[in-house]
Amino acid sequence: MSTIRFGISLDNTLLEKFDRLIAKQGYRARSEAIRDLIRDALVREEWQAGNSETAGTITLVYSLDTTEIVDVLTDLQHHYYNSIVSSMHIHLDEHNCLEVIVVKGKAKDIKTIAERLRGTKGVKHGNLSLTTTGKHLK
DSSP states (O other): OOOOOOOOOOOHHHHHHHHHHHHHTTOSSHHHHHHHHHHHHHHHHHHHHSSSEEEEEEEEEEETTOSHHHHHHHHHHHHTTTTEEEEEEEEOSSSEEEEEEEEEEEHHHHHHHHHHHHTSTTEEEEEEEEEEOSTTOO
């Protein structure tokens, strides 16, 4: 893999804000930050395509006062056994739980799983965090 240098023109104010941001995030050089921004855009493109193999996590906070969520979780884990890699369940208090589900597969399937879970009675908050398998990134 060869490295190619190229120039970029930015407004001075925008560059100053970018430099402050990347310093705060711990980047040592602008190039590292720009590479990460490009990779992030490429990962979003993978997800939008829908048929690429992707990865991510679904995080849910839900109430134990309704039993529907437990049934839906079980049904989805059996139906999408190829996409749901692992899950972790944590009791937050006597009424609330945190569920973190690691997923891998076609983006459209993962989105379907996340949407179904977020729309389930008893779910107080749901978040889908998108990432990539890394196969197409350098």
